[in-house]
Amino acid sequence: MSYNKAPSITAETINPKVKIISYEPCGQIARHAERLQQEIEENPGSLPFQEITYCNLGNPQALGQRPITFFREVLSLCDNPTLLDKDETPSLYSTCAIKRARMIMDSLPSKNTGGYTSSRGIKSLRQAVADGISARDGFPSDPDDIFLTDGASAAVNLMMQILIRSSEDAILCPLPEYPIYSASIILHGGTMVMSITNQEEIVEFCRKEGLVILADEVYQDNVYAENKKFNSFKKVARSLDYDENDLSIVSFHSSSMGLYGESGRRGGYMEISGFGTDVKEQIYKVASVTICPNIAGQILTSLVMDPPKLGDESFESFQAEKEKIHSSFWKRAKVCNLHFIRIDVASLDTGTKNTLEKAFQSMEGISCNKIEGALYFFPRLHLPSRAIKTAKAEGVSPDIFYAHRLLDATGIAVVPGSGFQQASGTTHIRCAILPDEEKIEAMIPRLRAFHEAFMKEFRR
Amino acid sequence: MSYNKAPSITAETINPKVKIISYEPCGQIARHAERLQQEIEENPGSLPFQEITYCNLGNPQALGQRPITFFREVLSLCDNPTLLDKDETPSLYSTCAIKRARMIMDSLPSKNTGGYTSSRGIKSLRQAVADGISARDGFPSDPDDIFLTDGASAAVNLMMQILIRSSEDAILCPLPEYPIYSASIILHGGTMVMSITNQEEIVEFCRKEGLVILADEVYQDNVYAENKKFNSFKKVARSLDYDENDLSIVSFHSSSMGLYGESGRRGGYMEISGFGTDVKEQIYKVASVTICPNIAGQILTSLVMDPPKLGDESFESFQAEKEKIHSSFWKRAKVCNLHFIRIDVASLDTGTKNTLEKAFQSMEGISCNKIEGALYFFPRLHLPSRAIKTAKAEGVSPDIFYAHRLLDATGIAVVPGSGFQQASGTTHIRCAILPDEEKIEAMIPRLRAFHEAFMKEFRR
Structure with a gap:
């Protein structure tokens, strides 16, 4: 009994x-x-x-909503790269996707998509993201400042883990907020305080007070207003002539939102600018506790930031x-x-x-x-x-x-x-x-x- | 300036x-x-x-190490399901993979692999995992006790977050340990204490003291010794006639380890048995802060636990x-x-x-x-x-x-x-x-x- x-x-x-x-x-x-x-x-x-x-x-x-064909073709080929050498493949996949998948496969240290990667993500994919950011902002982005992540949520949690020491540490947050912020701040033992919302004011205020800007930029492609466009916080800061010695900025983006809505794929990145090597090493260490972000999400994030360009065969359909x-x-x-x-x-x-x-x-x-x-x-x-x-x-x-x-x-x-x-x-x-x-x-x-x-x- | x-x-x-x-x-x-x-x-x-x-x-x-062909075929088809209706596909993919991919696609609420899923994972895939556990242990497993996760690491972190209140809460851990345990215990503010390692003793001790067993069972397929086999903690407990009213057990498994080594795919599950609905709801809530595990990892985990069976066309090659x-x-x-x-x-x-x-x-x-x-x-x-x-x-x-x-x-x-x-x-x-x-x-x-x-x- x-x-x-x-x-x-x-x-x-x-x-x-x-x-x-x-x-x-x-x-x-x-x-x-x-x-x-x-x-x-x-x-x-x-x-x-x-x-x-x-x-x-x-x-x-x-x-x-239908997924973008090019994205899914590349993912599918990277899952099953034996297709790259089959005669039937060019009739089933666009030339662009075949080319991109081959490029990605060749850039992987182990030439396959089943191994753990670096905890901050595969280098060639981080390079693609950095290139996309540079083209978007008109200011350079360094691939070593890019951490690929399992969606933006994982990146937000990681930064809260790094930054919050106790309830004496406050995160200023515009309200209404997206609830990952309050949840993550509470779970990591911090305090949330309502903030100002004007972008330039935030940059000036954070620079003066030595605060880190955590910029949720996942809707950068979702603007539906004439004469309005997305400006990243980094771009605003650089346009005000502040460089990485003046201000620490973390930008979160994801393959879930934007126009592509690949939400279940859990792809994302954060760009951390204005942090010293010592802090970057600590971020890397925390990222390594879950070893690495998922590879399909890493690939997708690189495609979001580096999609087909004018002149590429798939450009028009994309x-x-x-x-x-x-x-x-x-x-x-x-x-x-x-x-x-x-x-x-x-x-x-x-x-x-x-x-x-x-x-x-x-x-x-x-x-x-x-x-x-x-x-x-x-x-x-x-x-x-x-x-x-x-x-x-x-x-x-x-x-x-x-x-x-x-x-x-x-x-x-x-x-x-x-x-x-x-x-x-x-x-x-x-x-x-x-x-x-x-x-x-x-x-x-x-x-x-x-x-x-x-x-x-x-x-x- | x-x-x-x-x-x-x-x-x-x-x-x-x-x-x-x-x-x-x-x-x-x-x-x-x-x-x-x-x-x-x-x-x-x-x-x-x-x-x-x-x-x-x-x-x-x-x-x-090469990935298992069947696994990658299914993933590739689920990424690009338009292939399912193409004439060339049967010459490129095994019948088994086509059938499985179709079954998975049909079981998805939105019939595609790009949406967020339930925070504990897609129901049909949790069912596949539960069936695999039941077959392995000879004791039933309930799909509502399964949480699919981004690898076992994410599951370990989630449980530490749930269980640890302060440094007064100790986790008994066999040494040498796998370092996600000490890292996760420290990050969540708990205390680590060295434990006994005999499986039956652990079950008896935890039952008597009302402790939760966190069972890292990611190497369940990696046994290289004659006359030795894997026994899950749940199986040991059930064999000792302890049911879920006697003992709380969490079992972690992953697609990264085992024989398949799909490490970069970040697939995994935890089975939580012996917890009340109130606790399960809190676990669900914490899981929902990162919304859902990645879909490719979810699919892969279902394939690991429910691979081709005797009689299936792919069984022999698998x-x-x-x-x-x-x-x-x-x-x-x-x-x-x-x-x-x-x-x-x-x-x-x-x-x-x-x-x-x-x-x-x-x-x-x-x-x-x-x-x-x-x-x-x-x-x-x-x-x-x-x-x-x-x-x-x-x-x-x-x-x-x-x-x-x-x-x-x-x-x-x-x-x-x-x-x-x-x-x-x-x-x-x-x-x-x-x-x-x-x-x-x-x-x-x-x-x-x-x-x-x-x-x-x-x-x-």
Whole structure:
């Protein structure tokens, strides 16, 4: 007979920092959505909608975005390089992809993609990333300042591990934030403080105070506004004539976001400029505790930063695929702007304009900033006091209450704004603009109908 | 003019825990080896050897081991699934791989491999892993207890993050250890204590004391001893009639080690049995801070645990490739055992025996346990006191001194035993048995010649 003793590890006895953190994009609404998804699969027709619309996470390919052909061809060839010598291959793969895959394979110390690499990533791939940064910024980038990483999240965690000594160390962070920052700061024992957000001000302030800039630049390709463009923090600093003796900057980028949305591949890099060799060695050491980033992600990151160029055989098809994604995001941003804020009708093309102008009507109790970049809108909800009271009675905050109701009624999964540390006393939801134009136009009336019913129910 | 202020982050101002840790398999000897490698490339003939023999890291494919064809075919098809519908594909890929890739693609919620997945991994792949564990142990495994991870290292870090609250929490660890344990325990603020090593004793002790077993089972396929086989901790516990109400066990496995050596792919899993739903939810939450493990690694892990079976078209070729790797490791273990310990000559096949018996001569000042599993030998060095004094004068420990000398003289990179917390007052090196039989037979005389010269130099 065994002597039963309950295991000693419970949610009460684990690391209390773990208990405190929250990561709402994959949090309670996301998990409730997964349960509903299972319900739909097991009992079709049992819910008032046929599918879950996952607008909680910036996860383009989960909502039907196609990967870039060139990227996937190169990955596929590097996985199975015996193809490079087969007669059938040129009929199945573009010349460009074959050439690039061969170049990558030749540059690997062991000529295969199964070995551990250097903890900061394969040198030739870091070189490709550095070249891409130099071309983007017009200022040089050194491959020895590049660390390839398993997505930007791993890089953020690594830097927090390096920088935070105790709760006396504070990280200034603009709010609303992306929750990896608060989670990582809490897990590493630091303190988060709200910061200023103007790029040049930040550079001046950090230079004067000797602070490190951690620049989350994963949406550098996602700009949907005329006359606006991405400027990296390093470029801003260099343009102000500050070099690496003046200022330490870490830039995070990833193959998950941007236009390509290769999220599940966990590719990314950080560029660390303005750090001494001693600190770089410590970063290298911490990176080596997990030995190296995954190779497919390393390759993908090099392709993102060094895609086919004018003159390359694949350039036109690559450019067309990229443009299609970009213009689709641009259109979706416009549709959402149109519905959630009272502007921008004039800038629509005539067809869309006519259709939508008729339908257009800004929603009661919603105000929203214009979407000019990234993948999300973040409308503020001005809810009736009875809704707020009901939420309180149910023991949840109003944004969680609203997001739950929205999901149960429509199958649309969003993230409660409190997951991003919305301003105290305000109520927001975050919704990714990932469904394609057609679907987003179908989704918004459902969202509107829910919202109107919700407002009506609680206004009484 | 810019006002120059040195950046405030130096090795003195970073997290002191980072400064303390060491990770010697990628540490000073490894980095010195990389510098020598560069020297060889830039000035061929400038060193007394033509290549670096990397025996510092368990990294089989970096030393020429070929990947399993079936695994790479499946990965390649999942990267570029348009191939699945091409007429040429059946001539390029095995039917088995095509079938498996199609099954995996169909099981993905978004039917593609570019999206974020659940933070614990794709359900169908977790099911494959659980099925593999059930078949291996003869006890059931629940896919909801499986977390797919970016290699075993990521899983170890995750569990340390969950379990360690402060330096009052101790992790019992057998010594010599693999240094991710000490590094991860230090980074998470815990305390490491040396433990007992008998499997049944550990189970009984942990059950009585209510302790969690963290079982590093990444070498479960690497056993090179007659009449010995791998038994998982879970199997041992279940065989003693302890169920998940009695004991919490976490088992780590990886696609990096085992026989397949897909190290750079960062695939792995942990099976957590005997934890409540509340703890599992906290583990899920911490996993979600980096969103999800990389998809190629997830797929690979499912293939490792659910490879082609008897009756499958690819079974024989898969089995042959696997057997070839296994028997090669077995032979290498024998060669090393023969040279480093005075036993086992009888068990060699006649050819090898005749060649080696002539050469056989155990080395002065070296004693070594027999290699019966994993990828390494860990000889103890009994060095002359003058060598120890010289090391001290140079400010390094004798093992580091010896490993540096070995690398500079022969190009063989090993890891100083202090990187694994060798017993105090002893001197060891760790050497991976990765060069193939031919190369390892060529390497050992070089190692021997170096060792004899070293002993002679310091005995005088």
